Amino acid sequence: MYLHGTSRINEAGHLEIGGCDAVELAKRFGTPLYVMDEAWIRSRMRNFVKAAKETMIPFRVAYASKAFNTLAMCRLVDEEGLLLDVVSGGELFTALRAGMPAERIYFHGNNKSPAEIELALDAGIRLFVADNFTELEMLEAIAAHKGKVARVILRVSPGVEAHTHAYIQTGQADSKFGFDLESGQALQGVRMAEEAGHLCLEGFHCHIGSQIFETEAFELAAEKMAGLCKDSYGQFGFETKVLNMGGGFGIRYDENDHPQPVERYVNIIADAMKKQFAGLPFLPEIWIEPGRAIVGTAGTTLYTLGTVKEVPGVRKYVAVDGGMTDNPRPALYQAKYEAFLANRALEEAEEVVSIAGKCCESGDMLIWDLPLPAVRQGDLLAVPCTGAYNYSMSSNYNRFPRPAVVFVQNGQAELVVKRETYEDLISHDVIPKRLLKNAPAAELEMIRS
Known part of the structure; x- marks a missing residue:
């Protein structure tokens, strides 16, 4: 065992x-x-934060709350000083109700509703991870209506297929997530965001999958995302402020799983960024968003x-x-x-x-x-x-x-x-009155009570 x-x-x-x-x-x-195991959760968070600080570059750690989101968990995230990634209005509501500072929350999702966008804008979250052109249009319209500016980073599909289960691969071109890099969609997204009156583009995001053990995929993704940053700078003069490399770091479920130490995942990404941005006038703040790697074990x-x-x-x-x-x-x-x-x-x-x-x-x-x-x-x-x-x-x-x-x-x-x-x-079940007329009196009384 x-x-x-x-x-x-x-x-x-x-x-x-x-x-x-x-x-x-x-x-x-x-x-x-x-x-x-609360002590182990905190230890895993601190391991990631320590590894990030030791890279000696701007580096932030977020917790991907879809892995496990409760009021108490959000309190741990706040106390440990991490950013918080949410993917729905429900996760956002939970975080806000738990007292998580809105400026440390950012919002993922490929189909955010207008109501969710309004909730997040009104709360003053750190930024939105915009997933597609439709969302950029919605963000612009809603922010304009409210007289606000929505800060965004663009989720990009970098064309990297990690070796994991097909259902949890997300970085390949044929994915429901993100602006495709190879076809030029990502650069079109940059132009659209930069020209919008109520959007503030801050950078990019990618996530290549989940339960990944190999490091080569992260290196390749870093190279491709850095290339997008360079192209955006060359074509639009846009200096990337945030480059979120996602999560997906694997854990041990059984004897066949061989995850890398936290420090290796972090250093692989950091070293790739130092190499890719050498000689450029800017170096983005690098973000990662482990979820499973924090709470799984x-x-x-x-x-x-x-x-x-x-x-x-x-x-x-x-x-x-x-x-x-x-x-x-x-x-x-x-x-x-x-x-x-x-x-x-x-x-x-x-x-x-x-x-x-x-x-x-x-x-x-x-x-x-x-x-x-x-x-x-x-x-x-x-x-x-x-x-x-x-x-x-x-x-x-x-x-x-x-x-x-x-x-x-x-x-x-x-x-x-x-x-x-x-x-x-049954607390949210409702029986229409027409279906109650033949119900026994005792059962009716139970329903009413």
Whole structure:
């Protein structure tokens, strides 16, 4: 088993995270349960910031909040001094409600609505990452109507295909994201932004994908984006102030994953920029936006084992009380995870089982062929590295309530997201009056109450 952050196996043979016994966490908060290691989150943030400072060039670190966005998480980002990347009105609203300074927030997204743009403009966010010509037109019109200036950087597809799952490649030319570099769209975007009366162009952004281990792709992307900066300077006299190289830095999910140290990712980008901008009269402030690389390994999901189905000579299925509603990544990306029994962590493996979720889908399988001690109903399964894109992608499919989230540190566990109840599930449902006329009186009274 591979343990991250403050996780360890204690004297009772139980998983312990942040000084909290996982068995006790499950008893107190129930399962499924997302457990977030706060000290490890802060450590990962500080590692990125330290590496950025040591490059000796203007360099800022942002947190990509789509990985895991809650009020408490936004407080951590604020306290650690990072920028915050949001991709929706909901993420923006959460950040503002948490007290995150608007001037450290910037807004991504390929289809921002007028209402979202207005919310962001009124809040006074740092800038917009404009994704296409339509958005530039909207930003100009809305900013003009409000008598404001919208600061923007252009998202660019640099034509770099990172070696990752096809669904999370975003830097290639054929992508829904960004102005295409090769066809000249990016330079057209520069001209359009520069000629607009209520836009202030500050630079460019690219993001070549997610869960990337190789460094060559980042070097190539840096070279192409620097070339765009040079062309923009040559054609329009535009000096790039911000060059955001995105995120996508990989983490270890299982033994086949070999991520680079934080410092290597940062230095590769910084060294490429120093080389590319040598001799030019300007050097942009470089931004990166890790999300998964900050919270991914800080999260562990706890499940209770339930039913067992054995197909003789084929497979033994063990079901847990969660599944694709709290972790859709295996079904969506064929993502791989490791896991172990949190209540019997020192015992040797005796059998190989496959972990099934409880959703009414054959594809709801969390882990195939997992070695475990002889399992018992009621055992506690721990799945590490579920801090990114698990809670944020969770759903109510099959009308399952979403799990609670706790932060743990120094032996203290604090609830940061309450577990949903059945009442929460129907809290926004509405029954038209015409459908109530034949409902039993008792049920009507329950509905009214």
